[in-house]
Amino acid sequence: MNAYAALLRGIMPSNPNMSNAKLRSVFESLGFDDVASVLASGNIVFRSPDTDVPELEQRIQQALSTELGIGGGTIIRSHEELRALLDADPFTGLKHGRGTYLIATFLKDNAKPPKTLPEQPDPLTRIVGYDKAARAFLAVIDNSVPGKTPDFMAWLDKTYGKDITTRTWLTIERIVKKIEA
Structure with a gap:
């Protein structure tokens, strides 16, 4: 099973x-x-x-x-896939907090993975990378500016539409813990 x-x-x-x-x-x-x-x-x-x-x-x-x-x-x-993503520890040394969100944006299986990552001109986002096995973009979002959507999130929506969904790192940890319970 x-x-x-x-x-x-x-x-x-x-x-x-x-x-x-x-x-x-x-x-x-x-x-x-x-x-x-x-x-x-x-x-x-x-x-x-x-x-x-x-x-x-x-x-x-x-x-x-x-x-x-x-x-x-x-x-x-x-x-x-989720366990391997957590074990890879892409956010080494970083903490998810009120102003800084560690996120993973998952692509559907049929979505085309990126050939290159977008540039990082957005001061609200630091792109950590793309995990090929989990088909997920990994980023650190500065969430301290109310009402401001980071350009990276807008790029993801424009590029992938409804073929994506984003979860915080804490949520991914909870999901894996629930599966393993």
């Missing part, structure tokens, strides 16, 4: 159709095992014998759309 994390895009906990209980029920209706939520922002861990990740993403997204009217995006990573 394979362990996965589904990272759902566009989940708003204040929307009754996006509650953890309803999200879990969709995954359970698809026959997945050990379904659990992590935080209230669209992180569902589950087990499945399936290994075709793009097909899993499509099947889950279709069910979320049909059953709950959620049209965001679904990105799946295996436990092994």
Whole structure:
């Protein structure tokens, strides 16, 4: 049985159709095992014998759309991919905090990886790199300027559209801990 994390895009906990209980029920209706939520922002861990990740993403997204009217995006990573990302420790010596966010932006499996990373003229972002195995951009975001979206995040949205989702490093740590529990 394979362990996965589904990272759902566009989940708003204040929307009754996006509650953890309803999200879990969709995954359970698809026959997945050990379904659990992590935080209230669209992180569902589950087990499945399936290994075709793009097909899993499509099947889950279709069910979320049909059953709950959620049209965001679904990105799946295996436990092994997330564990390896954490073990690589790309943010060595850095701490996630109120003003500084350590983030990973995950691409869908079918998204084209970058040939080169964008320049770093944005004073609010330090791009740490791109993890090929996890298909994730890694960056440190200065979150101390209210209401200002870093240019890097705008570049990601413009380049990849809905084929991405971003999680803080702390959230990724919690997801892996939940899978391993």
